[in-house]
Amino acid sequence: MIVRLARPDEYDLVGELTVEVYVHGGLVSPESSYVHKLRDAADRAAKAELLVAEDAGKIAGAVAYCPPGTPYAELAGPDEAEFRMLAVLEQARGKGAGRAMVRACIERARAAGLSGLRLSTQRNMESAQRMYEKMGFARTPDHDWTPAPGVDLITYALSFLDPRG
Numbered sequence: 478m479i480v481r482l483a484r485p486d487e488y489d490l491v492g493e494l495t496v497e498v499y500v501h502g503g504l505v506s507p508e509s510s511y512v513h514k515l516r517d518a519a520d521r522a523a524k525a526e527l528l529v530a531e532d533a534g535k536i537a538g539a540v541a542y543c544p545p546g547t548p549y550a551e552l553a554g555p556d557e558a559e560f561r562m563l564a565v566l567e568q569a570r571g572k573g574a575g576r577a578m579v580r581a582c583i584e585r586a587r588a589a590g591l592s593g594l595r596l597s598t599q600r601n602m603e604s605a606q607r608m609y610e611k612m613g614f615a616r617t618p619d620h621d622w623t624p625a626p627g628v629d630l631i632t633y634a635l636s637f638l639d640p641r642g
Contacts, residue, residue: 478573480581483518483527483539491529491539492518498538498564504599511625515562525549528581530565530574537569540578542585552595552620552632558586559595563605575608583612583635592638597622597630609633 483491495515499505505512514520518539521527526542540563543550553559560582565574586594596614598605614633621631 478537478577479531480528480577481531483522483529485519485522487529487536488518488522488527490536491527492516494536494566495539495562495564498566499562502567504602509625511628521549521562525561526585528578530569530578532569532572532574537572537574538563538565538578540564540582542582544585544589545591551624552597552622554592554595556592557595557634558582558589558591558593561596563596575605576612579608579612587637593634593636595620595632595634597632600629600631606631606633 493516495518496512499515500507500512505515518527521541525547528540528542529536530538541549541561543553543559543561545553545555545557549561550559560579563575563578583594596609612635614635617632617634621629623629
């Protein structure tokens with residue numbers, strides 16, 4: 478599994494992949510205004526870092542890595558990064574694409590000298606939550622939020638600070 482920056486000629490594919498995962502996976506209503514944002518991979522690439530997981534030459538998933546202060550970093554503090562819109566095609570699940578993309582986000586945040594990495598997820602994304610927890614992320618209920626009516630997001634964070642001081 479290779480994780481790399483998406484190329485401009487892949488933005489449409491990444492946008493459609495993200496919509497497929499979220500809408501056809503039952504996570505977002507097809508009528509939701511969020512579908513437009515999910516489809517607009519070019520905007521994510523321009524305002525964050527759009528990463529893709531490539532498996533045997535095919536794109537298996539995508540994620541937006543959001544450094545602090547960028548428009549897509551809605552949850553992160555000034556010394557934290559965030560990742561958003563993690564999507565893995567159903568036929569690619571279980572092959573490590575999600576884990577590889579999260580690991581790439583962790584590596585980017587660490588390399589930037591940040592204190593941690595945050596994310597939001599829907600309550601029904603239980604398999605993703607198990608993966609985050611196995612990777613060391615901790616629930617942060619004090620940051621849970623509702624970006625739109627009926628959309629309740631729970632949050633996780635991974636701290637890079639040494640708790641021993």
